[in-house]
Structure formats: structure tokens, C-alpha cells
Amino acid sequence: MSDAPARPARTVKLNVINEPKDSYTGGKSSLCPGCGHDQISNVIIAAAWENGIEPHRIAKMSGIGCSSKTPAYYLGQSHGFNTVHGRMPSVTTGAYAVNKDLLYLGVSGDGDSASIGIGQLIHAIRRNMDMVYIVENNGVYGLTKGQYSATADVGSKKKKGKINTTQPIDLAALAINLGCTFVARSFSGSKKQLTSLIKAAMSHKGFALIDVISPCVTFNNNDESMRSYGYVKENEITLHMADYIPHFNPVEEVEVPEGHFRDIELHDGSTIRLETISDEHDPSNAVAALTALHEAETDQKHVTGLLYFDNTKPALAEDLGLVDTPLIDVPADSLRPSKAILDQLNAALLG
Amino acid sequence: MESIANDYTINIATANGTGSQSANLILLQAFFEMGVPVSGKNLFPSNISGLPTWYIMRLSDHGYQAPGDRTHIQVLVNPATWAEDLAALEPGSVVIWNENAKMEMNREDVISYPVPMSSLARKINPKIAKLVTNIVYVGVLAQMLGIDQTALESAVAKQFKGKDSAIELNITALGLGRDYFKDNFTKNDPYVVEPREIETPKFFIDGNEAAALGCIFGGVQMLAWYPITPSSSLAEGIINYIPQLRVDDEGNATCAVIQAEDELAAAGMVLGAGWAGGRGMTATSGPGISLMQEFIGLAYFAEIPSVFWDVNRVGPSTGLPTRTQQSDITMLYEGSHGDTQHIVLIPGTVEECFEFGWRAFDITERFQTPVFGLSDLDLGMNRWACEGFTYPDQDMDRGKVVRDKDVFEAFEEFGRYLDVDGDGIPYRTLPGSGMDPILYRGTGHNPKGVYSEKPEDYFNLMARLKSKIDGARDLLPAPILREETECEVGIIYLGSMENTIEEIDDMLEATGLKVSQCRVRALPLHSGVQEFIRRHETTIVLEINRDGQLYGILRKELPNDLITKVHSVAYSDGMPPRARIYSDRILSTLKEVNQ
Numbered sequence: 001m002s003d004a005p006a007r008p009a010r011t012v013k014l015n016v017i018n019e020p021k022d023s024y025t026g027g028k029s030s031l032c033p034g035c036g037h038d039q040i041s042n043v044i045i046a047a048a049w050e051n052g053i054e055p056h057r058i059a060k061m062s063g064i065g066c067s068s069k070t071p072a073y074y075l076g077q078s079h080g081f082n083t084v085h086g087r088m089p090s091v092t093t094g095a096y097a098v099n100k101d102l103l104y105l106g107v108s109g110d111g112d113s114a115s116i117g118i119g120q121l122i123h124a125i126r127r128n129m130d131m132v133y134i135v136e137n138n139g140v141y142g143l144t145k146g147q148y149s150a151t152a153d154v155g156s157k158k159k160k161g162k163i164n165t166t167q168p169i170d171l172a173a174l175a176i177n178l179g180c181t182f183v184a185r186s187f188s189g190s191k192k193q194l195t196s197l198i199k200a201a202m203s204h205k206g207f208a209l210i211d212v213i214s215p216c217v218t219f220n221n222n223d224e225s226m227r228s229y230g231y232v233k234e235n236e237i238t239l240h241m242a243d244y245i246p247h248f249n250p251v252e253e254v255e256v257p258e259g260h261f262r263d264i265e266l267h268d269g270s271t272i273r274l275e276t277i278s279d280e281h282d283p284s285n286a287v288a289a290l291t292a293l294h295e296a297e298t299d300q301k302h303v304t305g306l307l308y309f310d311n312t313k314p315a316l317a318e319d320l321g322l323v324d325t326p327l328i329d330v331p332a333d334s335l336r337p338s339k340a341i342l343d344q345l346n347a348a349l350l351g
Numbered sequence: 352m353e354s355i356a357n358d359y360t361i362n363i364a365t366a367n368g369t370g371s372q373s374a375n376l377i378l379l380q381a382f383f384e385m386g387v388p389v390s391g392k393n394l395f396p397s398n399i400s401g402l403p404t405w406y407i408m409r410l411s412d413h414g415y416q417a418p419g420d421r422t423h424i425q426v427l428v429n430p431a432t433w434a435e436d437l438a439a440l441e442p443g444s445v446v447i448w449n450e451n452a453k454m455e456m457n458r459e460d461v462i463s464y465p466v467p468m469s470s471l472a473r474k475i476n477p478k479i480a481k482l483v484t485n486i487v488y489v490g491v492l493a494q495m496l497g498i499d500q501t502a503l504e505s506a507v508a509k510q511f512k513g514k515d516s517a518i519e520l521n522i523t524a525l526g527l528g529r530d531y532f533k534d535n536f537t538k539n540d541p542y543v544v545e546p547r548e549i550e551t552p553k554f555f556i557d558g559n560e561a562a563a564l565g566c567i568f569g570g571v572q573m574l575a576w577y578p579i580t581p582s583s584s585l586a587e588g589i590i591n592y593i594p595q596l597r598v599d600d601e602g603n604a605t606c607a608v609i610q611a612e613d614e615l616a617a618a619g620m621v622l623g624a625g626w627a628g629g630r631g632m633t634a635t636s637g638p639g640i641s642l643m644q645e646f647i648g649l650a651y652f653a654e655i656p657s658v659f660w661d662v663n664r665v666g667p668s669t670g671l672p673t674r675t676q677q678s679d680i681t682m683l684y685e686g687s688h689g690d691t692q693h694i695v696l697i698p699g700t701v702e703e704c705f706e707f708g709w710r711a712f713d714i715t716e717r718f719q720t721p722v723f724g725l726s727d728l729d730l731g732m733n734r735w736a737c738e739g740f741t742y743p744d745q746d747m748d749r750g751k752v753v754r755d756k757d758v759f760e761a762f763e764e765f766g767r768y769l770d771v772d773g774d775g776i777p778y779r780t781l782p783g784s785g786m787d788p789i790l791y792r793g794t795g796h797n798p799k800g801v802y803s804e805k806p807e808d809y810f811n812l813m814a815r816l817k818s819k820i821d822g823a824r825d826l827l828p829a830p831i832l833r834e835e836t837e838c839e840v841g842i843i844y845l846g847s848m849e850n851t852i853e854e855i856d857d858m859l860e861a862t863g864l865k866v867s868q869c870r871v872r873a874l875p876l877h878s879g880v881q882e883f884i885r886r887h888e889t890t891i892v893l894e895i896n897r898d899g900q901l902y903g904i905l906r907k908e909l910p911n912d913l914i915t916k917v918h919s920v921a922y923s924d925g926m927p928p929r930a931r932i933y934s935d936r937i938l939s940t941l942k943e944v945n946q
Contacts, residue, residue, distance in 0.1 A: 056785030059627075072790050072802075079782035080790035081626055083619070084645050090575075090616035094623025094631055095782065097573045097607035102627075102783050120619070123612040323603040327572045328628040328781065330605050332747050335570030335630075336709075337596045339742040342568065345596075346739035349554040351509060 016052035016248050024049045026074040036188035036214030036229075037067055037136045041074045043191060044105070044134075047198040048075060051246060059095060059102045063088040063117060066143050067109035067136035067214075075105075086117020089124035092131055093316070098327040100317045103202060104131035111141050114150040114169045121171075125180045125207050130315040132201040132208045135171055136188075138216035139227040146219030155300065157224035173293045175209045176286050176308045182208035183289070183308040187232050188215065193304060196242035196272060200306070203247070203266035206315045213302055232302055239281045239292065239305030240274040247271075264309055274306060283309040356545040357387050359423035361408040361492070364436045365485065366429045368400030373510055374485035375406040377521070379734065380506035381498050382410060383555060386547035390416035390850070392733055392927050397580065397672040403432045410544065416735075417851040420931040424542060426488050428468065430454050437461075445540045447491055449484065462540045464532070466491050471527045475520065483524045490528020495536075496544040556737050558730040558847075561701040562634075562660060563588025564740065565708015567596050570747055571658075572629040573607045575620035577639065580672050581728040582662035585634040614639035618646035618659070625656040626791060628752065628781040630712045632658035637666045637679045640686065647721055648687025649793045651816070654768070654777070656715040656722075656750070659683075663727040665925050674925030675728035677846055680900040683723045684874050690813060692820045695723045695874040696828065698730065699849030703872070705740040707828070716750035718776060718823055720816075727895075729927045730847035751778045759786045767791075767800035768812065775819030820875060827873035830880055837865035840941065841887035843880065843917075845871045845901060847927075848893060854930035855893075859937060871901065876908060884913050889944055891937050894921045895928055918944055 012020045024045045029038050048058060060080030062068035068088070071080040083091045092104050113121050113135045124133070139152040151171065152164040175183045182204045186194040194212065201208035213232050215221050221228045226235075240262075247269035261275045264283065274283070282288055289307040296303040323330060361378075365371035372393065382389040390409050396402035407418045421441055427433055427448040434454075440446065442460035451469035468491075472483035493503055504522060511517040563585050566574075576586040590608055597606050611617035617633040624631025635643070640661050650657045663679045665671035683695045694714060696707040707724050715722040753759045759780065767789050768777050777798075780786040789800035796812065797803040834841075840859070844852060852868060859866045869883040884890045884905075892902040899919030906914060920936045922928075 054785075056788060057783060059782045060790065077785065077788050079780075079784075079788045081623075082790055082792040082794070083622075084649055084793060087615060087619045087646070090611065090619025091623035091626070093609065093616075094573060094575060094620030094625075094629075095627035096623070097575075097609060097620065098624045098629025098631065099627045099783060119612055120616055123616065127609075320607045320609075321602075321604055322607055323599050323605055327605060327607065330572075332570065334599070334605050335572065335597075336568055336743070336747060341596065342740060342742050345564070349556065349737075350552050350739070351554065 015049050017054060019049070019055070021045065021049045023055050023077055024075055026076040027072045029073045030069070031066060032218045034217040035066070036138065036216070037070050038073070039188040039191070040134065040136055040194070040212055040214055041070050043194045043198055045074045047195050047202065050195070051199050051202055052248065053103060053202065057102055059092075059104050061088050061092045061104055061106040061131075063108050063112040065109040065111050065141070067107055068112060070107055070136070086112045086115070087120055088112070089117065089120040089129065089133075093124060093127065093129050096130060096316065097320060100130070100322070101326045106131055106133045108133065108135050110135060110137045110139060110149040110151040114171055118169070122174070122178060125175055125178045125209070127316045127319070128181055128206045128313050130205055130207070130317060132198065133210070134198070135209070135211045136214040137171070137211055137227075138214050138220055139225070140216050140220045142216050142219060153226040153300070156226035157222070158220045159222045159225075160219075163224075170293060170297065171209065172211045172307055173290055176289050179310070179313070180209050180308070181206035181310045181313050184210045184306045185213070185302070185304045186210060187213045187236055187302065187304055189229060189233060190236070190304065193238070193242050196244040197306060199244040199246070200242070200266055200270065200272040203268045203270040204311075205267035206313060226300060235301045237296055237301050237303045239303060239307070240276050242306060243273040243275065245271040245273060264306070265311075267311060272306060281305065283307065352539075352541050354543045355541045356543050357410045357412045357547070359410055359542050360419035360421065361424040361426065362422040362436070363406045363408070363426040363488070364429045364432050365404050365406075366401055366431065367395055367398060367404040369485065370482035371404060371406065371428070371485045374489050375408070376734075377486070377503070377506045377510050378489050378492060379408055380509055380555065381493070381502045382408070382544065383736070384502040384505055385499055385544060386549040387544055388412060388414045388547075390733070390735070392418050392729070394926070395673050403429055412547070413854070413857070415854040415930070417854055417930045418927055420929055424492070426492070427454075428452065428484065428488065445542065447488060447495070464491065464495070464536055466528070466531055471531060472524065474527070475524055483520070486521050486524035487528040490525035491532045493525060494529040494532035495538060495540070496542055498544055499546065551738055553736040553738050555734040556701050557584070557732055557734050558698070558701050558704040558726050559585035559662065559732060560588045561704035561737070561740070562698070562708045562724060562726060562731070563592060565705035566632060567592050568705075568743060569709030569712040570630055571606050571632055571712065573609070573620065573624040573631040575609045575611050575617040575631065575633050577611050577614045577617050577635065579614075579636045579639050581664055581732045582634040582636045582639070582660065585660055585662060585731065614642040615646065618643035621657045621659070622646055622650050622655050625650070625715070626782070630656070630658070630716070632660065632711075634660040634662065636662050636664045637682070638669065640679060640682060644687045647693070648689060648691060650721040651687065651691045651693065652689075652793055653791050654719040654779075655791075656719055658711045658715050658722050658724070660724040660726065662731040663725065665923070671925045673728070675847070675927055676896055676923050676925065677727060677848070677894050678896040678900065678923070679725065680874075680896070681903065683725060684904060692817065692875065693721055693723060694718065694820065694823055694827065695725050697725045697845050697872050697874070699846050699870055699872070701730070701735045701737045702740065704730065709743050710828070713745075713748040714823070714827065717748050718819060719750060719779065720820065725846065727847050729850070735850070751776055753778050753780050753786060754784070756786065766798040768796060769798040770815055774822055775815045824875050825878055827877065829877050830872055830883070831870040832868070832879070832883060834867040835865040838867060838887045839865040839889070841867045841869060841883055841890040842893050842937070843869045843871060843883070843890055843901070843905075844893040848895060851928040851930050851933065855934045855937070858930055858934035862938065874904065876904070880905075881909060881913065884909065884916055887916070889941065890917045891920050891940060892917060893933060893937070894919075895923050896921050897923055
């Protein structure tokens with residue numbers, strides 16, 4: 001027995017629901033060291049923790065590919081579903097229909113979202129499915145060793161192979177055209193901006209698309225690639241600095257910017273504060289957002305920030321016309337009509 | 352002339368989109384209200400307006416429901432099929448034909464009743480003459496056969512529920528048809544209809560509506576679907592019944608309905624609902640099931656409750672979209688890549704469509720595996736007599752779901768895919784519960800649900816899945832047996848062949864054979880099927896397809912000593928099964944076997 005005094009407990013920082021950050025971490029990543037996706041996983045952990053969401057109330061959804069493996073690396077206390085290639089939106093929609101009270105956090109890649117699953121992405125947007133949808137976009141298929149994806153930029157060259165000449169699909173522009181209610185673009189290296197955007201997306205009711213340029217260090221991080229760390233750092237146009245002000249603590253940690261800023265209120269009462277950098281960008285103006293994307297593309301640059309936002313459209317739950325209780329909690333006697341009702345029905349059919 | 356009562360087939364040739372379906376249903380209902388056993392088959396084209404449609408009505412005091420081998424009374428309205436329909440008739444058949452069609456009546460060996468249907472219809476209302484034309488031939492038939500006016504009027508009232516002007520117009524048109532026959536012809540054919548006493552009151556309903564009601568009483572919580580013939584009316588049946596049967600006081604529903612962008616998405620939604628702990632389903636046909644294969648494999652491998660109704664139409668490919676077949680059996684049973692085996696429920700009657708509608712959810716949640724309902728166009732879209740639906744005889748079985756922290760903590764060891772009870776069925780927790788949060792996956796996994804490529808993990812997982820499905824055999828709906836004491840010939844069949852089997856049986860027994868029957872109602876096959884084969888000298892597996900798919904499954908699963916006792920009779924031409932074709936083929940197969 002030792003007489004030494006007990007070592008004082010290390011102070012662990014807790015969030016608003018008294019959970020340590022450890023409650024939000026996951027397993028060890030098996031992606032390539034330096035992968036942009038791992039940075040995004042860390043941001044997801046930080047955003048969920050800082051937002052004070054109960055970890056078990058999150059559902060982690062993904063498709064197939066490097067990005068879709070990442071749900072194993074964050075939020076270990078949340079149920080998740082690593083579904084099939086490109087079809088995560090439909091699985092999420094079905095789960096949401098019977099349990100609308102979970103926070104659905106989807107992570108996908110550019111193969112998943114811009115090719116095989118583009119139809120499901122489009123229709124989830126069309127329904128304003130209530131979810132956060134992060135595309136970890138690197139312009140190549142990683143798990144099959146470096147083929148170009150449908151988001152590869154014209155003029156870009158991956159480590160091995162020819163310069164890409166096929167027109168890319170810009171998922172942010174596509175989403176804006178479809179009337180997606182929250183459209184952002186970010187960069188896995190812009191931790192502060194990405195954290196604010198993911199936190200804001202978690203507070204949004206409706207489909208929140210965040211297209212994150214996330215360099216593939218193995219197959220697409222060479223100087224000739226337009227999705228390499230070096231290229232994106234030098235060619236990123238930030239529309240605004242974004243800050244997220246949580247609904248439970250509206251004064252804490254808010255830096256009042258010196259220049260112009262715009263506060264956008266989210267569905268749960270939180271605010272995303274956009275500090276303008278140069279020309280003012282109005283996120284409620286779809287045409288301005290598309291112009292910014294188009295001009296950036298012409299200049300071979302990447303524009304980041306909250307591109308478009310609309311909080312007036314109803315989310316899918318309202319369209320479904322369901323009872324307030326999530327369907328999985330509806331008692332059996334409300335799911336199966338009584339024998340008397342079947343007897344009446346039989347009698348009515350007999351006429 | 353000796354009259355023939357309640358034993359003949361009427362064939363009505365029209366073009367679709369002209370309103371003939373409601374006229375034909377009025378006629379069918381009128382026979383039904385007179386207590387006459389009658390069945391109707393709608394042979395419609397894959398088109399909205401203008402292509403040939405035939406409606407075949409069989410009256411049979413024996414209760415035979417197949418279309419019959421020949422037409423006794425032909426109604427000719429459609430010029431497009433006129434010559435062909437006329438040529439197919441046997442001498443002595445009756446032809447009621449539209450004189451205004453400007454088509455030739457070139458048969459002198461038939462009993463001909465020319466009726467100016469279009470000009471009679473124009474008298475009522477020239478704008479809707481096309482629609483009214485159809486009611487005119489119903490009136491003609493009513494007079495010719497002697498259908499009760501009360502039965503006819505009641506049938507009209509049922510068809511146009513509450514639409515008084517439509518009811519009035521139709522009754523007037525029926526009168527015109529009746530009067531025309533009365534004023535212009537002397538009946539010189541033998542066909543009459545005689546009322547029969549109704550012992551048990553019945554109503555007409557199609558299999559899709561019956562299945563839809565079954566799903567409603569099964570507590571369906573999410574329907575995701577993509578329109579496809581011939582299953583759309585199953586999904587629409589659910590949608591139509593929700594406001595009546597599945598809403599709270601404020602009209603909010605306890606079942607979500609999502610019209611998906613395609614069948615892949617519909618299947619994905621079903622899996623999502625099952626994963627989250629809800630009762631999700633879709634309704635589709637063969638082409639849809641083809642598209643859903645990837646998700647079916649995921650549901651099998653990740654063990655997600657999910658219900659898929661397949662209303663079989665003629666394949667392969669787009670095939671004959673509006674014709675019937677039993678050709679998706681193998682695809683359902685072994686759906687998706689890799690080694691799989693699925694539970695398939697196969698109703699043969701509208702009562703069973705209802706029963707399997709609710710039971711499918713209990714079975715899918717009990718076994719945590721996809722469950723298929725296999726119906727077909729004939730059962731699903733044609734109307735069948737039904738005594739009424741029976742209320743579920745057991746409470747909903749939600750399967751091995753751990754909902755309670757205390758229960759969860761009482762497990763010595765918990766793993767999503769751990770076989771605790773030795774029945775191959777593991778326990779699961781639901782998203783949102785915080786208990787045993789795992790990442791479900793379609794990749795290889797160990798009993799804890801963690802990714803694994805270890806040979807023993809993969810081997811054990813696949814062996815457990817096989818034992819789980821094997822364990823379902825005798826818990827699924829048992830085969831229906833009708834056995835002769837002689838055990839000479841046994842016929843194994845399934846699904847909508849139920850409606851033709853009695854007539855086939857009578858034809859075979861007329862040759863002196865003793866024939867037993869075994870109707871398979873589920874896959875994997877119940878042990879009773881094997882015992883049936885063992886008891887009988889020779890067994891025929893009778894199916895509405897080309898390749899003998901059920902026969903193939905039996906060949907694969909039966910012990911060697913029984914395989915030689917089993918023979919296939921499979922035939923399909925898109926038509927609902929006609930008894931003579933199948934009984935002839937059975938007889939020639941038996942002849943070959945006995946040589």
C-alpha cells in the first residue's frame with residue numbers, strides 16, 4: 001500500500017452535455033497517412049462534440065469507397081451503416097422515414113456522389129431529406145488505385161496518366177440548381193471554416209451538402225493536380241470567414257469582426273456568422289452563388305464558404321404527413337387496426 | 352334445343368382506353384350477384400389507349416376458374432382483332448358483333464347477332480358514344496342469357512358508387528341493348544344463366560388489394576415503391592387505405608409512403624427502414640427485382656428485415672408486361688451475387704395474399720432476413736371471390752430486438768452477429784438506442800460486426816446464415832395437401848395455379864388416374880413436400896414457366912433416392928393457365944415416365 005497522495009484527476013474538458021471529446025472519437029484510421037479524409041473525420045468529431053449532440057442520437061451513413069470507410073473512424077458511440085456504392089441516400093431516407101429524430105450524417109465520395117449515386121443524391125436533395133451530406137471530393141477513385149472521377153477538373157493531371165479533358169460535374173452547382181437548401185464548399189485543410197460549416201449543417205433542417213476538396217495524397221497530390229494540397233492552398237477563394245454561434249450559448253467565443261458580417265439563423269436557433277472577405281456574397285442568391293462558382297472554374301480556382309442557403313422549404317418529414325412520434329416508437333395497437341375494424345371492412349366489401 | 356346453363360366462356364374483344372373494363376366488370380358482378388360461380392380474366396395490352404384487349408369470363412357450376420379451352424360466346428367490338436377472333440371460333444359459337452364496325456361477318460357456321468352498338472350508343476350521348484357502346488353489349492348479353500335486372504342494376508351501382516348520373520346513363524344504355532335483342536332476334540342459341548343459391552356470401556377482390564390490406568394489418572411503417580405493372584395497384588392499395596386505417600385523430604399517418612426515383616432507391620429505403628427498426632416494404636415486378644439484387648444481398652448479409660412483394664409478369668427483360676407467369680422463383684430464392692438463400696411466401700388465393708401480407712413482416716423481423724411475397728399478374732390484377740379476411744391470429748412478432756438497457760446488460764457477451772440461442776438468429780439493437788453501436792456493413796464481419804477477412808469468421812458467418820434460413824423451413828406456411836389414398840400421381844404446384852388445379856385434376860381423373868396435390872406456399876421448402884414425394888409413386892412439378900424453376904430447386908435439395916420420382920411439367924405462353932394444356936402435358940409426361 002502506498003502512502004503517496006492520489007494524483008489529482010486530470011481535468012477533462014466537457015461539452016454542454018458534459019461529455020468529453022473522447023465520447024465522439026472512433027477507431028483507428030486505415031487510410032493513407034496524410035489523407036484529407038482523416039482531417040475531415042477530426043472536424044466531424046470536433047463539430048459534434050462542440051455542438052453538444054448526444055453521440056448515440058447520430059446515425060453515420062456512407063456508401064462505398066475510401067470516404068465511406070471513415071464512419072469507422074469517428075463517433076464510435078453512434079450506430080452506422082456502410083451501405084452499397086452510391087446508394088447511401090436511399091437507405092438514409094428509409095431510416096429517416098421511420099425515425100426522424102436522429103441526426104443523419106452522411107459521408108460520401110466523388111465516385112459515390114458524382115457517378116454511381118448521382119441519381120440518389122439528386123433525389124435526396126429534391127425531397128429536402130433532412131441530413132448532413134459531406135462529399136470528400138478528391139477527383140480520383142482511391143480504393144481502385146487512382147482512376148479519374150467525374151469531378152476531376154479539366155486540365156488537371158493525376159500522379160499517373162494523362163491530363164483530364166472531360167468536363168467535371170460540380171456538385172455544388174448541381175445542388176444549387178436543384179434548390180438544395182444548404183450548399184457549401186470547403187477544403188479539408190481549412191479546419192476553422194469546415195468546422196463552422198459542419199456545425200451549421202448539423203443545425204439545419206433539410207438537405208445540407210458540403211462539398212469538401214480533400215486531396216488524395218497517394219494518387220492525386222502532385223503539382224499538376226488541381227486538387228492537391230499545394231494547388232488548393234494557393235488557389236482557394238474564400239467567400240467569407242465563417243463562424244458558428246451555437247443556440248445554447250449565443251455569446252461565447254464570438255469574435256466581432258471589424259468589417260461587414262452577416263448572421264444567418266439556423267433552424268435550431270444557432271447562427272452562422274459570415275464575415276465577408278471581398279465582395280459581399282449573399283447566400284440567399286442562387287445566381288450569385290452560381291456566378292461565383294463559374295468564375296472560379298474559369299480561373300481554375302476553388303471558391304469556398306457557404307454558397308447558398310434557404311430556410312423556407314419544408315424538410316421531408318413535413319411532406320410525409322406522419323404522426324409526431326417517430327414511427328419506430330408508435331405502439332403496436334396503432335400499427336395494426338383492431339379486429340372490429342377488419343370485421344367492418346369485410347362487411348363493407350360484402351356490400 | 353337443350354339449354355346450357357352456367358357452363359360456358361364469354362370472350363369480349365375491345366380496344367383498351369374505351370371504357371370496356373367497367374362494362375366487363377358490371378357483367379362479371381351481375382353473374383356473381385346471381386350466385387353463379389364466375390371468373391374474369393382481363394387480357395390487356397401494355398398501352399393506355401387503342402390496342403386490343405380481351406376479357407374472358409368463365410361461368411362454371413363446377414367452380415372452374417381457368418379461362419377454359421374454347422370460347423362459346425364471342426363479343427366483337429374491335430375491328431383490329433376481328434378476323435382473328437372470328438376465325439378462332441368453333442362452329443356453333445355465338446357471335447354478338449358491332450354492325451357499325453364496318454367489318455365483314457364471314458362465318459356462316461356460327462350463331463350471329465349483329466347489333467348496331469355504336470349508333471345505339473350515339474342515341475344516348477354522341478360525345479361519349481365510345482364508352483356507351485360497351486354497356487350496350489352488356490345489355491344485349493343480359494337479354495340473351497337472361498340476367499336478372501336487379502343483379503345488373505346492383506352491379507352498375509357498385510361500379511359507379513354514388514355517381515348518380517353515371518348510374519342512370521348506364522342503366523339506360525343497358526335497356527337499349529336489352530330492347531334491341533328483344534325486338535330484333537329470336538333466341539336461337541342454347542346459353543342461359545340460372546341463379547344459384549348463395550350459401551356463403553362472398554365479394555370480389557383482386558390479389559393486389561388483398562395483399563395491400565394484409566400489409567396495412569401487418570403494421571407496415573414505410574412503403575417505398577416505383578410504379579411498375581402489374582404491382583402498382585398493390586402499392587396504391589396501401590396508399591388508398593392509409594387515410595382510412597392508419598391515421599391518428601388529426602389525420603397524421605403511422606405509415607410513410609415514398610415514391611422512389613427507381614427500384615434501387617426503393618430497395619435502399621426498405622433496408623433503411625428495417626435497419627432503423629421499422630417495418631419497411633416495397634412492391635414491384637420482375638424487372639424491379641432485377642434492379643434490387645444488390646440491396647437484397649446486403650439485406651441477407653447484414654441481416655436487415657425487409658419485405659419485397661413481386662407481382663410476377665412475363666420475362667425475361669421487359670417481356671410481356673401485362674401477361675402472367677411464375678418465372679421469378681429462382682431469382683427470388685437465390686437473389687443477388689454470392690451464396691444466398693431467401694424466404695419466399697407464395698399465396699395462391701386472395702385470402703392468402705392478405706395473410707402473407709401481414710405475416711411477411713413477422714417473418715422478416717423474426718429471421719432478420721429479406722422476405723419476398725411472390726404473387727403474379729393473374730392473382731394480383733384479376734378479381735377473385737373471397738369470403739372475407741381473417742384477423743391475424745397472433746400478435747406482431749418484432750423478433751430479437753433488445754430495447755431495454757437492463758436486458759442488454761444481462762447478456763454475458765453481446766455481439767450483433769453472435770448466435771446466442773443456437774438458432775442462427777442473433778440479437779440486434781437499434782440506432783438511437785446507444786446500445787452496442789456498430790457500423791453495419793456489407794463487407795465480411797465477425798460476430799461483433801467488426802470488419803474481418805479471417806477465413807474462420809467468413810466461413811462461420813456463411814454457415815450460420817444457412818442454418819438460420821434452414822431453420823425457417825417448417826415455421827413458414829406449410830404446403831396444402833389434398834391426397835388420394837392410392838398415392839399414384841402427386842402434383843406439386845404453387846401460387847395462382849390454384850385456380851386451375853381442380854379442373855386439371857378432374858381431367859386427369861377422367862382418364863382413371865388417382866391424383867394427389869401439394870401446393871407449395873413457401874421457400875425454403877417445408878419438410879412436408881419431401882414426405883409427399885416419398886409417399887407418391889410419381890410426382891409432377893407443375894409450373895407456369897419454361898424451365899421448371901421449382902423443379903430445379905427440388906432437384907437441388909432432394910435426397911438422391913427421391914430425385915428420379917420427380918418430373919417437370921412447365922409451360923407458359925403468357926396466358927392464365929388453361930387446364931387442357933397442362934393436363935395433356937402431364938399425361939404425356941406420365942406416359943414417357945412409364946415407358
